[in-house]
Amino acid sequence: xATDADRDVxxxxxxxxxxxxxxxxxxxxxxxxxxxxxxxxxxDTAAAHLVAGRRLRLGELVLGPWREAALLAHMRRSTxxxxxxxxxxxxxxxxxxxxxxxxxxxxxxxxxxxxDVADGIVLFGAAMALVMVGVYLHGWSSNSVFPLxxxxxxxxxxxxxxxxLALVLIAAALPAESLSVGAIVExxxxxxxxxxQPLGLPLFLVAGMGLASWGPLGMSDGTDLAGGTSAESSGGxxxxxxLARRFVLVAVAVTGAAVFLGGWHGPVxxxxxxxxxxxxxxxxxxxxxGHRVARIRLERFVVVAWAVLIPLALIDVFVSGALVL
Amino acid sequence: xGLLTSAASRAEVPVFPVVGAGGRExxxxxxxxxxxxxxxxxxxxxxxxxxxxxxxxLLQPVLLVHDQMPGPRATLWWPVDGRPADDGTDGDxxxxxxxxxxxxxxxxxxxxxxxxxxxxxxxxxxxxxPALADIESPRWRGVGPYGHGGEGMMGGxxxxxxFAEMAQDPDGLxxxxxxxxxxxxxxxxxxxxxxxxxxxxxxxRGVTLGDNPYxxxxxxxxxxPLDSVPFLDARTSPTTVAALEVARARHHLRWLxxxxxxxxxxxxxxxxxxxxxxxxxxxxxxxxxLARRLGRDRGLAGATAGVGVADQATLEPLGIxxxxxPVARAAGxxxxxxxDDPAYAxxxxxPVVHHGGDARARLRQRVAEAxxxxxLAERAGDAVRSPGxxxxxxxxxxxxxxxxxxxxxxxxxxxxxxxxxxxxxxxxVASLDLDLEEAAVDQSATAWPQTPTGTSTASTRTP
Numbered sequence: 001x002a003t004d005a006d007r008d009v010x011x012x013x014x015x016x017x018x019x020x021x022x023x024x025x026x027x028x029x030x031x032x033x034x035x036x037x038x039x040x041x042x043x044d045t046a047a048a049h050l051v052a053g054r055r056l057r058l059g060e061l062v063l064g065p066w067r068e069a070a071l072l073a074h075m076r077r078s079t080x081x082x083x084x085x086x087x088x089x090x091x092x093x094x095x096x097x098x099x100x101x102x103x104x105x106x107x108x109x110x111x112x113x114x115x116d117v118a119d120g121i122v123l124f125g126a127a128m129a130l131v132m133v134g135v136y137l138h139g140w141s142s143n144s145v146f147p148l149x150x151x152x153x154x155x156x157x158x159x160x161x162x163x164x165l166a167l168v169l170i171a172a173a174l175p176a177e178s179l180s181v182g183a184i185v186e187x188x189x190x191x192x193x194x195x196x197q198p199l200g201l202p203l204f205l206v207a208g209m210g211l212a213s214w215g216p217l218g219m220s221d222g223t224d225l226a227g228g229t230s231a232e233s234s235g236g237x238x239x240x241x242x243l244a245r246r247f248v249l250v251a252v253a254v255t256g257a258a259v260f261l262g263g264w265h266g267p268v269x270x271x272x273x274x275x276x277x278x279x280x281x282x283x284x285x286x287x288x289x290g291h292r293v294a295r296i297r298l299e300r301f302v303v304v305a306w307a308v309l310i311p312l313a314l315i316d317v318f319v320s321g322a323l324v325l
Numbered sequence: 326x327g328l329l330t331s332a333a334s335r336a337e338v339p340v341f342p343v344v345g346a347g348g349r350e351x352x353x354x355x356x357x358x359x360x361x362x363x364x365x366x367x368x369x370x371x372x373x374x375x376x377x378x379x380x381x382x383l384l385q386p387v388l389l390v391h392d393q394m395p396g397p398r399a400t401l402w403w404p405v406d407g408r409p410a411d412d413g414t415d416g417d418x419x420x421x422x423x424x425x426x427x428x429x430x431x432x433x434x435x436x437x438x439x440x441x442x443x444x445x446x447x448x449x450x451x452x453x454x455p456a457l458a459d460i461e462s463p464r465w466r467g468v469g470p471y472g473h474g475g476e477g478m479m480g481g482x483x484x485x486x487x488f489a490e491m492a493q494d495p496d497g498l499x500x501x502x503x504x505x506x507x508x509x510x511x512x513x514x515x516x517x518x519x520x521x522x523x524x525x526x527x528x529x530r531g532v533t534l535g536d537n538p539y540x541x542x543x544x545x546x547x548x549x550p551l552d553s554v555p556f557l558d559a560r561t562s563p564t565t566v567a568a569l570e571v572a573r574a575r576h577h578l579r580w581l582x583x584x585x586x587x588x589x590x591x592x593x594x595x596x597x598x599x600x601x602x603x604x605x606x607x608x609x610x611x612x613x614x615l616a617r618r619l620g621r622d623r624g625l626a627g628a629t630a631g632v633g634v635a636d637q638a639t640l641e642p643l644g645i646x647x648x649x650x651p652v653a654r655a656a657g658x659x660x661x662x663x664x665d666d667p668a669y670a671x672x673x674x675x676p677v678v679h680h681g682g683d684a685r686a687r688l689r690q691r692v693a694e695a696x697x698x699x700x701l702a703e704r705a706g707d708a709v710r711s712p713g714x715x716x717x718x719x720x721x722x723x724x725x726x727x728x729x730x731x732x733x734x735x736x737x738x739x740x741x742x743x744x745x746x747x748x749x750x751x752x753x754v755a756s757l758d759l760d761l762e763e764a765a766v767d768q769s770a771t772a773w774p775q776t777p778t779g780t781s782t783a784s785t786r787t788p
Contacts (some may be wrong), residue, residue, distance in 0.1 A: 047592070048592040051592035052592040052593070054359075063332070064336075064337070066332055067335050070330075071334075071446075073329060074329060074330060074397075075371065076395040077395065078396075145505060145524065149526070149527045216624060218589060223512075223589055224513045224751040225513070226512050231366045233368060234369065290589075291591075292624075293624040294585070294589060294590055294622070294625045295748070297627065298527075
């Protein structure tokens with residue numbers, strides 16, 4: 001995913017583990033994604049029980065996600081009439097791959113980054129743009145109506161997610177005078193971007209929620225479409241798709257923690273722990289909103305995105321730019 | 326049993342419910358069972374639960390759903406009117422013939438459901454082949470009387486699948502339009518609703534109503550018991566006003582819970598469904614607080630405002646405007662059978678009315694009526710309503726010889742759904758609170774409750 005040539009960050013201790021080597025890189029990104037997906041499921045179960053006012057046993061909370069994963073792995077994969085088998089298998093891999101690229105650009109602690117490249121947030125934006133291809137392929141492949149409609153929906157909305165996402169990231173890059181995620185984290189020593197650019201994080205989370213097709217923006221896989229792009233997925237295929245969507249959510253939370261919540265900066269605790277805590281907080285916010293806010297109408301969201309979110313993101317860029325000058 | 330299987334058998338049971346005749350009450354319980362999760366698609370389900378009696382027209386769709394479950398799979402049957410499984414009526418017999426391993430358990434029996442699931446995963450319960458034959462679709466034999474039909478590259482039914490045709494979209498462009506049948510078991514629509522429509526992307530064009538699968542033919546058992554049993558009984562026997570009003574509030578809250586689930590708010594829906602299950606007049610403050618919270622809910626307002634507008638002009642030709650009911654009252658028609666009912670004379674009753682006639686107004690209308698109903702129940706004390714005047718049911722007025730409210734409301738669909746996006750269509754259909762079984766009363770050769778059988782369990786329940 002990244003070679004040594006990609007590394008462009010000053011001040012890294014050359015004696016430390018080289019996280020851009022293939023094995024450490026895969027292990028690190030894999031561990032972040034899997035741990036994040038597990039945390040997402042635990043938070044989701046906890047939020048669902050809290051909102052529903054139901055009692056929750058600790059064992060159910062901790063083991064529930066593993067049990068559900070085991071059940072899906074145990075169940076058979078069914079197929080549809082004349083599906084596009086290759087793209088059906090490829091879609092979750094593409095989604096997970098894009099989430100991995102995004103996580104790779106983020107330093108998880110000082111010097112612990114797989115590919116903290118000079119254009120890190122551009123790479124993140126590019127990876128998030130390709131999420132659209134993964135979701136659409138997933139909807140297309142099963143040769144069935146409701147998955148395809150789910151895919152259409154995502155394509156119709158993707159630009160409305162990506163525009164504000166790109167703009168708030170540019171705004172965050174301005175005070176750092178760099179597109180590297182590491183440099184953006186460095187620039188937040190003393191003042192986090194969430195305070196310096198109060199519009200940034202909320203807009204980023206809305207866009208990120210859309211890209212992960214989660215909660216009120218879970219239109220591609222909604223209940224009203226009998227599951228949307230995953231309406232025909234069963235067994236292991238269903239499991240990998242559910243995982244891939246969570247990976248995207250985790251990538252959004254990790255990046256949000258680094259770009260807006262000061263990354264590893266924080267007192268007492270080690271930098272990596274601060275990153276983990278901040279990521280968990282963002283995941284909790286995303287998951288909590290999913291249980292509180294109704295799914296938004298497609299048409300209404302496009303109007304809101306272009307009439308409100310994008311102008312706000314532009315204001316964010318202009319004000320941030322003016323402050324830097 | 327391996328570690329994986331052992332872990333899997335402790336997971337929440339993914340269940341796909343099918344609501345047969347008389348099954349609506351018991352279906353409410355399924356959602357609240359511990360350790361059970363209702364899923365959106367048969368592809369995610371391990372257990373199919375058939376609730377109530379299968380009509381002939383539902384048998385084939387149920388078998389299709391069964392075959393779509395990937396396996397390991399099991400089918401549970403919850404009979405609701407206490408009849409034995411093999412009394413030889415209707416689609417039930419067909420179900421038992423096609424799926425010999427159907428397990429019959431008491432409705433709402435969570436332990437039985439979990440036991441079947443655990444046996445299934447442990448390999449102690451074998452699971453069978455598809456119930457329907459895997460038939461090769463008809464070969465394409467060209468355009469013309471023996472081929473797929475259609476014109477050029479469009480239309481017709483090549484390989485047994487209706488093919489897209491060209492049609493004008495709302496913006497005046499000629500675009501593909503795919504003819505489809507949706508239902509009777511589509512999980513986001515009311516059980517039994519069949520729609521024939523064209524889809525341009527996710528925009529609906531040209532809706533016609535399909536056959537009602539709950540409709541019964543001569544020789545069939547009657548439909549029902551319906552979910553509005555307390556109100557139907559009140560037409561012929563004395564009932565306390567409090568019982569009726571609590572039943573009304575429960576009905577509206579259950580509708581609200583299902584609607585929230587469709588809007589992606591499963592957990593909030595469950596909380597309200599649980600409240601509805603044990604509802605009494607003393608829950609009035611909780612329901613009033615709920616009504617205030619929902620009134621302030623911007624997300625829900627955004628999802629429903631301006632969707633499925635059924636104003637007085639739309640309602641009038643169908644006779645709904647003059648009949649009343651929550652849908653009419655949400656469009657500003659202040660008609661309610663309780664206004665002229667002597668039992669409500671001293672209770673200070675004024676019909677609740679909302680304006681706009683959209684899905685949002687109907688949501689607010691029903692929640693407000695639920696809160697009002699509990700207030701009436703509190704004030705009514707032991708007052709008894711005597712039969713005679715029409716009863717205001719949860720969907721509209723009920724009187725002998727009068728069409729059931731769902732029979733009229735269902736005819737709003739072709740007008741309201743045409744040109745809507747799919748998500749809005751689901752919101753619109755949900756907001757009308759249709760019961761296809763209730764609509765079947767007017768279409769059936771034998772109709773409950775005119776005939777005495779089939780009233781056993783639900784009618785004796787006291788709210």
